[in-house]
Amino acid sequence: MDRNQAHRNRKRGLKALHFLALFLTMSIICIPGLWIVLNSFRPTVEIMAKPAVWIPSFTLDHYRAMFGGAGEGGVPVLSYFRNSLIVSVVSTAIAILIGMSGGYAFARYRFRGKSSYFVGLMLFRAVPGVALSLPLFIVFAKVGIIDTHFGLILVYVALNVPFTIWLTDGFFRQIPKELHEAAEIDGCTRWQAFWKVEFPVARSGVASAAIFAFLTSWNEFALASQLTRSVGSKTMPVGLLDFTAEFTINWGGMCALAVLMILPALILTFIVQKHLIAGLTFGGVKG
Amino acid sequence: MSQVTLSNVVKYYGKSRAVHGIGLDIADGEFVVLVGPSGCGKSTTLRMIAGLEAISDGEVRIGGRVVNDLPPRERNISMVFQNYALYPHMTVRENLGFSLKVAKVDEAAIVRAVDEAAGILGLAELMDRKPAELSGGQRQRVAMGRAIVRQPDVFLFDEPLSNLDAKLRTQMRVEIKKLHQRVGNTIIYVTHDQVEAMTLADRIVLMQDGHIVQVGTPLELFNTPVNTFVATFIGSPPMNLIDGVVDGETIALDGGLTVPVPLQAQGRVQDGQMVHFGFRADNLMPEGHGVFEGGAVATLELPVILTEPLGTETVLFTEMAGTEVQAKMLNPRPVRPGETLKFQLMIDKCHVFDAATSNAIRV
Numbered sequence: 001m002d003r004n005q006a007h008r009n010r011k012r013g014l015k016a017l018h019f020l021a022l023f024l025t026m027s028i029i030c031i032p033g034l035w036i037v038l039n040s041f042r043p044t045v046e047i048m049a050k051p052a053v054w055i056p057s058f059t060l061d062h063y064r065a066m067f068g069g070a071g072e073g074g075v076p077v078l079s080y081f082r083n084s085l086i087v088s089v090v091s092t093a094i095a096i097l098i099g100m101s102g103g104y105a106f107a108r109y110r111f112r113g114k115s116s117y118f119v120g121l122m123l124f125r126a127v128p129g130v131a132l133s134l135p136l137f138i139v140f141a142k143v144g145i146i147d148t149h150f151g152l153i154l155v156y157v158a159l160n161v162p163f164t165i166w167l168t169d170g171f172f173r174q175i176p177k178e179l180h181e182a183a184e185i186d187g188c189t190r191w192q193a194f195w196k197v198e199f200p201v202a203r204s205g206v207a208s209a210a211i212f213a214f215l216t217s218w219n220e221f222a223l224a225s226q227l228t229r230s231v232g233s234k235t236m237p238v239g240l241l242d243f244t245a246e247f248t249i250n251w252g253g254m255c256a257l258a259v260l261m262i263l264p265a266l267i268l269t270f271i272v273q274k275h276l277i278a279g280l281t282f283g284g285v286k287g
Numbered sequence: 288m289s290q291v292t293l294s295n296v297v298k299y300y301g302k303s304r305a306v307h308g309i310g311l312d313i314a315d316g317e318f319v320v321l322v323g324p325s326g327c328g329k330s331t332t333l334r335m336i337a338g339l340e341a342i343s344d345g346e347v348r349i350g351g352r353v354v355n356d357l358p359p360r361e362r363n364i365s366m367v368f369q370n371y372a373l374y375p376h377m378t379v380r381e382n383l384g385f386s387l388k389v390a391k392v393d394e395a396a397i398v399r400a401v402d403e404a405a406g407i408l409g410l411a412e413l414m415d416r417k418p419a420e421l422s423g424g425q426r427q428r429v430a431m432g433r434a435i436v437r438q439p440d441v442f443l444f445d446e447p448l449s450n451l452d453a454k455l456r457t458q459m460r461v462e463i464k465k466l467h468q469r470v471g472n473t474i475i476y477v478t479h480d481q482v483e484a485m486t487l488a489d490r491i492v493l494m495q496d497g498h499i500v501q502v503g504t505p506l507e508l509f510n511t512p513v514n515t516f517v518a519t520f521i522g523s524p525p526m527n528l529i530d531g532v533v534d535g536e537t538i539a540l541d542g543g544l545t546v547p548v549p550l551q552a553q554g555r556v557q558d559g560q561m562v563h564f565g566f567r568a569d570n571l572m573p574e575g576h577g578v579f580e581g582g583a584v585a586t587l588e589l590p591v592i593l594t595e596p597l598g599t600e601t602v603l604f605t606e607m608a609g610t611e612v613q614a615k616m617l618n619p620r621p622v623r624p625g626e627t628l629k630f631q632l633m634i635d636k637c638h639v640f641d642a643a644t645s646n647a648i649r650v
Binding site for chain 1: 433
């Protein structure tokens with residue numbers, strides 16, 4: 001009996017430790033985000049206060065100002081939001097279409113130079129995007145697509161395709177090839193077999209690839225800050241810069257815009273989270 | 288009409304040949320089993336008939352029509368895969384009806400066809416489940432149901448029972464045979480299991496290294512194997528083989544025993560010819576524990592090394608002329624290892640194979 005009791009106690013103790021470790025880790029991840037949300041609702045004095053004020057007061061001033069006129073600290077939030085949305089959605093859609101086709105080809109077909117091509121794609125990911133900003137700037141300026149949605153979409157598609165290929169390749173690889181063979185025998189063309197059988201089965205994988213691509217485009221700052229400059233094309237991360245002046249930074253306003261930026265990403269992730277988890281664990285098995 | 292004809296069919300993978308120009312005529316409604324060890328080209332052959340592998344050379348006809356260049360969907364075939372290949376995102380009902388839906392058959396007809404197939408295979412209870420919620424045997428049945436629904440000219444089975452446990456395998460084997468009796472379509476069935484081949488086939492096609500070694504009914508292959516490969520592949524336990532040299536009317540086995548030349552090889556062997564002397568366990572039986580059909584009998588005293596009691600019979604492992612051989616004991620009594628028994632060998636049921644070519648020597 002005693003030994004059982006001791007064993008049970010030890011198990012309980014371990015479980016408590018487990019929770020504590022989890023709590024600490026989650027805090028490290030979440031507190032900066034939480035701080036941004038809190039700061040967006042408190043007056044500037046409180047944000048700048050030293051030592052920090054732990055019990056926040058509540059004001060909507062920053063939001064009011066942000067949506068206000070240009071003279072009162074307002075920024076064209078809706079334009080930025082629209083730009084971000086257009087650029088992210090379109091680039092994600094294109095990246096998924098190209099990436100999925102690529103991933104499928106890598107998973108299903110044998111062709112000359114396949115593995116070196118694949119490695120090449122991954123190497124491309126190793127190039128830091130910012131390093132490309134100057135060449136891109138010059139080329140885009142010459143071609144005349146600087147400061148346009150199109151230019152930014154092009155960059156994000158290029159940025160996202162390799163990762164999408166890598167991710168979807170893993171998913172399609174896990175689908176036994178007999179599935180599309182069965183579909184072809186059942187009367188499908190190769191194309192139908194893909195859309196009616198393989199695509200629905202790999203849907204979670206494609207969904208998680210899409211989320212990643214969307215978040216990359218939605219949050220990307222370095223390249224967008226170089227390639228956009230007018231209200232007509234600036235995305236939200238670039239818009240944050242509007243709150244910096246030569247000598248001051250409007251932290252409250254910046255946090256308020258950041259919250260607006262986080263919200264759609266959060267909602268989207270929440271909607272597809274079921275797919276995302278299924279997708280990530282499914283793809284995770286791949287070595 | 289759904290006869291299948293293969294003429295000189297070849298498959299290359301790169302430069303290596305997987306199938307070496309095989310020819311085969313399969314009659315309408317026939318149940319043909321392609322059997323052989325792994326890598327013998329049986330699955331490749333089936334996949335070429337299905338249209339899942341390109342045919343490198345030769346011709347495949349289904350129902351008189353050359354199908355070499357037709358995609359699988361235009362060959363009017365159904366296939367049951369080893370891993371079932373059920374569509375995981377569809378229910379059993381959707382799986383069964385998929386081919387008809389693709390063919391744009393109207394809803395009522397689909398329901399009718401699906402319900403009929405489900406009735407044949409006892410799937411009615413499972414119609415709304417997803418494949419993941421089914422057991423192995425149920426999945427296998429759904430895969431067969433999906434094949435039936437299409438009413439194809441030819442059914443193709445690619446090792447459909449290898450993922451099932453032994454008991455279920457026996458059960459499904461019977462169901463497949465019943466299914467064939469019921470629908471009467473041509474069936475081409477691939478397996479590496481000779482028991483499946485023997486029990487199911489109208490005709491067995493035994494393959495080795497991309498060649499057809501022998502084609503015939505199960506009993507033809509069992510009773511008159513063309514070479515030692517067929518003799519040892521078909522039948523359980525496999526045929527016993529002992530090396531020997533022909534000496535007039537007898538064969539001197541390497542271990543010192545001498546046996547008469549069996550009737551079917553008499554006059555076809557020469558003095559001094561090196562041979563394999565072969566016989567099945569069923570033809571070597573302890574005195575008083577066998578069925579003898581007349582003909583020459585050799586009596587041998589052999590020590591028992593090991594016994595495998597199976598109930599109605601016991602397989603005895605013994606040593607004959609320095610080679611381990613298996614014998615069968617009907618109406619068995621307990622036998623201890625080490626015991627020496629008097630065995631009777633039915634000489635005229637024995638086989639002689641040429642040692643150089645491994646081919647059978649018989650009339």
